[in-house]
Amino acid sequence: MENTLDILVFATNIRTSKDKQIISHTLNENSEIHQWNIDQEDIDCVLRIVSNTISEEQIINIVTKHNFNCTPLD
Template sequence: MEINGLSVLLFKTNIHTATDKEFMTQLMAQHQINQWTVDQEDVDCVLRIVSNEIQLNEVISLVSQHGYQCEELT
């Protein structure tokens, strides 16, 4: 999906606690991903990234390497 020429990537995750979200904040900053959110109220804990800098598989690998589940939300 695209918004204003930027790619919007959506993922199903298990990022559901405040500690998880705090860790993701640090991880995303390290990888210069500035536009992202996690909907912890959603059953799928949807991770949404808006960027043209990172690809779908890179996000899955990055998040999975740190022990979290991450798959494309279709």
């Protein structure tokens, strides 16, 4: 059976390109994350994570460790 990829969606306060640079290295280095992006045009600065193994809690921990807010969206 094939693994399905989940898309986890979060509201963040990652607003500037500098903010994005701070978090991008950590997200890029995480082998469980297949793809990610931040919609900085959106009022919620929506972070989307594509993965089949990482949990919402792990993402929240990664992002908040860098002093950003991270709240799951439905």
